[in-house]
Amino acid sequence: MLDIADELNRWAEEGRDFAVATVVAVGGSAPRGLGAALAVDSDGTAIGSVSGGCVEGAVYDLCVQALQDGRTLRERFGYSDEDAFAVGLTCGGVIEVLVTPIRAHAPVVTAWLSAAARGEAVALARVARGPVELLGGALLVRADGSHEGSLPGHPRLDRTAVAEARAMLDAGRTGGVEISEDGSRCPGGVTLIVESSVPPPRLIVFGAVDFASALVRVGKFLGHHVTVCDARPVFATRARFPEADDIVVDWPHRYLRRTDTDHRTVLCVLTHDAKFDVPLLEEALRLPVAFVGAMGSRRTHEDRDRRLREAGLTDRELARLHSPIGLDLGARTPEETALAIAAEIVAARRGGTGVPLTGSRTPIHHDADERPPVGATEAA
Missing domain, CATH: 3.40.50.720 (NAD(P)-binding Rossmann-like Domain)
Structure with a gap:
């Protein structure tokens, strides 16, 4: 949500109801990264993007649905071999979006939006995958380890989520973290999406x-x-x-x-x-x-x-x-x-090479720590 945080903060200050669809998982050559967001308010106004245009219409409808029924949901979009013009990512990638009606978690999310708009170092951790009762749960985590909100479930879940979010905030990173439902750091139960708002570089x-x-x-x-x-x-x-x-x-x-x-x-x-x-x-x-x-x-x-x-x-x-x-x-x-x-x-x-993408086999979307070893090739 960071790319539209200023506008969402204005919506929150005006008391608008809105729903936000956030990219929480990416596979292949998807056009937008983790944390990219599209938001729709109760008047139907939309801002942001999750796919650069491929699935915006379908995601818009999901946001309207979330506003109407007040439920958080998760949806996957990928390329359709049967019909390239159907809802899907014709670039060949896959994205998963978390659609959240903000009024359901207003105190936590709006506090994060306000802090992000002021340029403070603060992270928002939300349950992006897991049991239905946890989906969309949110925590606001500050650099000193203090936090607002709570994730329903095992008492250790909050402590682990805060520790993981604080570590990602310290690194200025946005991404996913897997932890178990009992709050241990072993993967297998809950996936958090952590969005870190830090002062600009x-x-x-x-x-x-x-x-x-x-x-x-x-x-x-x-x-x-x-x-x-x-x-x-x-x-x-x-x-x-x-x-x-x-x-x-x-x-x-x-x-x-x-x-x-x-x-x-x-x-x-x-x-x-x-x-x-x-x-x-x-x-x-x-x-x-x-x-x-x-x-x-x-x-x-x-x-x-x-x-x-x-x-x-x-x-x-x-x-x-x-x-x-x-x-x-x-x-x-x-x-x-x-x-x-x-x-x-x-x-x-x-981690880019600087060579033209035309004719090359370097990945289109990657970070420096994902650069393939010397001599390796990877299809875009």
Whole structure:
């Protein structure tokens, strides 16, 4: 539901009744991932998507049904060999959706929506598969382990669900967890769908150059909290970067030392000036961040590499540097360059190869921890 949480929170604040269909299981080449949602209110207004169009009509009807009878239900949609135009996923994938009338669990779900809209770190754990009496049960779990709501059943079920949801929230992950009905961590009885709302990942752009403005716009489009940092106050201005969340005038390496970063943070060094980027990269390549990239020609890269080695960086640390930054798209303009940089960031995050899908046998939808081993092939 995170993709439509802001709008759903507005509906909840207005006192609307609505039902939400959430993708709780995915198989094959499904167009949307876990947590994708479509919602319908009592007036028939719909927002969101669970399939990119394949089964939206059928899911809409299920939401209307849930609103009418107040019951949570689960439905599976897959490809139909007999009739490719019947309700199903013609891409060949399979999705399962959990359809929940929100009024049935309003205090928990609406509290989660409100917290998500405020940018707080909070997880919603719901029973996506299990006994009928558990289906749709919900828990709101905060980073400190406190929670609201309860899952009917064995007393240990809540404790285990809270612990699992808290672990996924700490990792910023949305996904499924299998536990037994008695609350043990052994699979076999209950499947939870845990949706983690965490503050947006940071993108810090070092260097208020002409390419930076386009990268800021792309970063915002991808959902990052974007900061521009440059030591030169004449360039690091709100007028030049109106879309940035923060503009910092400071030496890049000094700012990086004092600001907060985490395993999702992306650092893009666009200065291609040794006096700025060498001390900055000395700091950046030793931080546990998601991505470190630096702009510059191949000659600039070679000189930078030499300077960093002289500064004491190891081969392992230098291997983390994406330089020259960006995928080879033949980019020329700042906008094209920003697209090439963003494409490499997404590929690094999701485990993509950067090769065209046409003619390749790489999976279309996958994450970095699902990348097949070297030499393996997998049909899309």
